[in-house]
Amino acid sequence: MEYTVKIHKRSKKLSLRIGKDGMPQVTIPAFTPKFIVKKFVAQNKHWIQKHQKIKKDSIAQFLTNSSVTLFGKRYKIKIISTLQPSKVSLLDDVIQIAFHNTSKKRLHPSFNSSNPPVFFTKFLKNTATHYIIKRIVDLAEKMDIKYKNIHFKEQTTRWGSCSSKGNLNFNWRLVHFAPKIIDYVIIHELAHREQMNHSDKFWQLVEKHDPEYRLNRRWLKETGSKID
Numbered sequence: 001m002e003y004t005v006k007i008h009k010r011s012k013k014l015s016l017r018i019g020k021d022g023m024p025q026v027t028i029p030a031f032t033p034k035f036i037v038k039k040f041v042a043q044n045k046h047w048i049q050k051h052q053k054i055k056k057d058s059i060a061q062f063l064t065n066s067s068v069t070l071f072g073k074r075y076k077i078k079i080i081s082t083l084q085p086s087k088v089s090l091l092d093d094v095i096q097i098a099f100h101n102t103s104k105k106r107l108h109p110s111f112n113s114s115n116p117p118v119f120f121t122k123f124l125k126n127t128a129t130h131y132i133i134k135r136i137v138d139l140a141e142k143m144d145i146k147y148k149n150i151h152f153k154e155q156t157t158r159w160g161s162c163s164s165k166g167n168l169n170f171n172w173r174l175v176h177f178a179p180k181i182i183d184y185v186i187i188h189e190l191a192h193r194e195q196m197n198h199s200d201k202f203w204q205l206v207e208k209h210d211p212e213y214r215l216n217r218r219w220l221k222e223t224g225s226k227i228d
């Protein structure tokens with residue numbers, strides 16, 4: 001079984017998680033012999049397979065070859081070719097993906113959700129960043145909380161995180177989720193500006209601004225990714 005290894009000086013034991021693309025990632029204390037890591041992965045084979053499947057099913061359902069979920073609403077994908085530059089349009093419950101095509105053959109373009117065209121990914125990222133930044137500004141004002149920079153990332157399995165320097169990181173794939181879920185992630189990270197932990201005080205602050213945070217938290221957990 002393939003896996004990646006990350007050395008973490010402060011960790012005292014081996015731990016496991018499923019990274020992007022479903023690759024198992026083992027975090028080990030420094031100086032852990034290779035055979036121990038190998039044995040650890042072998043012992044957790046069933047856990048890995050189970051969680052790879054959960055992850056695949058849960059994330060993949062938001063973008064398939066025939067539909068995409070945006071802010072919790074499902075849109076059917078309609079593919080057309082155009083002489084104009086490629087573009088994405090929202091039409092009621094249909095998302096139209098128009099491929100620029102100048103060839104005389106007029107091949108019917110196809111859409112592959114596991115390898116979407118760059119302009120479509122750009123559309124998702126732009127939609128996510130505009131929406132999320134606006135919500136951060138509104139919620140931070142309501143919570144009276146300050147922050148430094150906002151970054152959007154994809155490479156982690158995390159939906160959001162907050163650095164000790166006060167920078168907020170969000171996964172732009174949040175664009176698939178309902179507004180209340182996105183709000184929960186933002187409120188969670190902003191609350192870390194006051195409480196850099198998951199203490200009772202922290203959760204009280206989250207609850208103050210998101211009374212349904214337990215439901216939202218559970219929903220997110222079921223999609224298989226982490227929030228820090």
Ligand SMILES: [Zn+2]
Pocket residue numbers: 188192197198227228
């Ligand atoms: Zn947290």
